[in-house]
Amino acid sequence: MRIEITRSGGVGGMTRTWSLEVSRAEAEERWLPLAEAEAGPGKGMQDAGPPDPARDRFTYRITVGYTEVSVPESRLGEPWRELIERAREAGRARPAPGPGEGSGPTTAAGDGTPEELL
Amino acid sequence: MSHTLPRTPCSIVPPHLLMRLAARQDARFAVAADAARRALRELDPLRQAREESLRAPVRRPSAVVGTLTRRIHDAGGREVLPGALVRGEGGAATGDPSADEAYDGLGSTYRLFSEEYGRSSIDGAGMDLAATVHYGTAYDNAFWDGERMVFGDGDGEIFGRFTASLTVIGHELTHGVTQYSTNLEYQGQSGALNESLSDVFGVLVEQRALGQDAAAASWLVGAGLFTAAVQGVALRSLAAPGTAYDDDVLGRDPQPATMADYVETASDNGGVHINSGIPNHAFYLAATALGGRAWEGAGRIWYDAVLGGSIPTDCDFPTFAAATTAAAGARFGATGREAGAVADAWSAVGVLP
Numbered sequence: 001m002r003i004e005i006t007r008s009g010g011v012g013g014m015t016r017t018w019s020l021e022v023s024r025a026e027a028e029e030r031w032l033p034l035a036e037a038e039a040g041p042g043k044g045m046q047d048a049g050p051p052d053p054a055r056d057r058f059t060y061r062i063t064v065g066y067t068e069v070s071v072p073e074s075r076l077g078e079p080w081r082e083l084i085e086r087a088r089e090a091g092r093a094r095p096a097p098g099p100g101e102g103s104g105p106t107t108a109a110g111d112g113t114p115e116e117l118l
Numbered sequence: 119m120s121h122t123l124p125r126t127p128c129s130i131v132p133p134h135l136l137m138r139l140a141a142r143q144d145a146r147f148a149v150a151a152d153a154a155r156r157a158l159r160e161l162d163p164l165r166q167a168r169e170e171s172l173r174a175p176v177r178r179p180s181a182v183v184g185t186l187t188r189r190i191h192d193a194g195g196r197e198v199l200p201g202a203l204v205r206g207e208g209g210a211a212t213g214d215p216s217a218d219e220a221y222d223g224l225g226s227t228y229r230l231f232s233e234e235y236g237r238s239s240i241d242g243a244g245m246d247l248a249a250t251v252h253y254g255t256a257y258d259n260a261f262w263d264g265e266r267m268v269f270g271d272g273d274g275e276i277f278g279r280f281t282a283s284l285t286v287i288g289h290e291l292t293h294g295v296t297q298y299s300t301n302l303e304y305q306g307q308s309g310a311l312n313e314s315l316s317d318v319f320g321v322l323v324e325q326r327a328l329g330q331d332a333a334a335a336s337w338l339v340g341a342g343l344f345t346a347a348v349q350g351v352a353l354r355s356l357a358a359p360g361t362a363y364d365d366d367v368l369g370r371d372p373q374p375a376t377m378a379d380y381v382e383t384a385s386d387n388g389g390v391h392i393n394s395g396i397p398n399h400a401f402y403l404a405a406t407a408l409g410g411r412a413w414e415g416a417g418r419i420w421y422d423a424v425l426g427g428s429i430p431t432d433c434d435f436p437t438f439a440a441a442t443t444a445a446a447g448a449r450f451g452a453t454g455r456e457a458g459a460v461a462d463a464w465s466a467v468g469v470l471p
């Protein structure tokens with residue numbers, strides 16, 4: 001099953017896209033439940049509470065099959081970080097992409113956890 | 119900044135509870151709310167002033183005389199804030215370019231707002247200026263987290279370190295100024311205006327530091343961040359939005375210069391970093407029409423508009439255009455060349471007829 005990850009925002013406002021293929025079993029066991037939990041009630045970006053004062057942070061849109069979720073960088077947990085890192089690695093193994101379809105040398109998703117925001 | 123709150127032996131109620139109590143409007147809790155507000159004031163007068171300025175955004179001259187107090191932290195490659203303190207105000211240079219560029223950039227930004235516009239720090243109440251460098255691993259970004267600026271080192275293949283551009287440092291700190299003044303919502307046109315104000319004052323910080331007039335300035339945001347491998351000069355151009363880069367990995371700079379090319383999109387909070395090209399270009403047109411030092415002419419007008427009280431949090435482009443035109447008239451005369459140049463600039467980008 002194809003998983004596509006699009007990162008937008010950041011001070012540069014540049015949109016980057018990475019994708020990878022995973023087995024149906026892996027998608028159903030790991031990524032679809034995570035995506036559905038993220039898309040579920042109370043997890044949307046329009047939650048009640050004070051608006052996030054952060055600016056220029058990244059937002060990740062992750063599409064697993066027909067399920068699409070939007071996850072702000074500040075809420076990006078370890079499983080998603082692992083997935084994003086794998087998609088980038090897959091991109092690095094492929095030839096150069098078309099314009100805007102970044103898969104080349106990249107960015108964010110460090111190995112740390114944004115503890116200050118959890 | 120709850121982690122910086124002093125612990126006082128006389129207050130056993132934690133500050134966050136005091137703040138919740140203090141905010142109660144319910145008559146039944148009037149006494150408790152009052153007591154909580156008093157306790158908060160005793161806890162930290164400066165913090166109290168800051169909270170008041172957040173509730174009633176600073177559209178007045180600063181009541182507190184400002185002193186520049188910088189604190190630079192180092193996250194050591196982790197995504198943890200604030201990191202370890204590496205340089206405080208007046209401290210010796212660290213020898214680390216990121217920490218020292220952040221320190222100097224905070225100073226240049228502070229001086230623009232303080233010496234030109236009389237604003238005491240970003241909140242108008244003398245708030246310390248804080249930055250964290252070396253955030254994350256190969257992290258390709260700089261951001262404002264609500265109380266500090268945060269800089270990544272870049273991945274070394276597309277981006278180098280984000281402190282290398284003074285305009286980006288000014289951009290991030292201006293997000294703080296906006297948070298404590300107009301508090302423009304980070305979505306759609308108001309979000310694009312939020313972004314544009316950061317770009318405008320970001321370039322003005324650099325122009326003032328370099329002593330450049332409008333004709334000599336590059337009008338670029340983030341020049342010098344790309345590695346040599348990237349086909350591009352900067353993140354954005356106020357002079358020619360859409361021309362800052364054209365690269366096989368990054369694609370082409372997507373910024374429009376006029377309303378005819380306004381981009382409707384769901385990503386990037388409705389294209390806040392994209393459609394900012396339109397108000398950016400209007401500022402450039404006004405500043406270059408007026409000539410001379412842009413921070414004294416067009417910059418002063420934009421800053422007056424920010425404080426003028428006619429910019430709602432959900433401001434759209436026409437409302438902002440009207441506010442800047444009115445601000446130009448108020449400061450330089452309604453029939454003066456300044457008001458004319460500002461109105462012409464907004465017409466040229468298609469925001470005003």
Ligand SMILES: [Zn+2]
Pocket residue numbers: 011055056289293313316
């Ligand atoms: Zn920004």
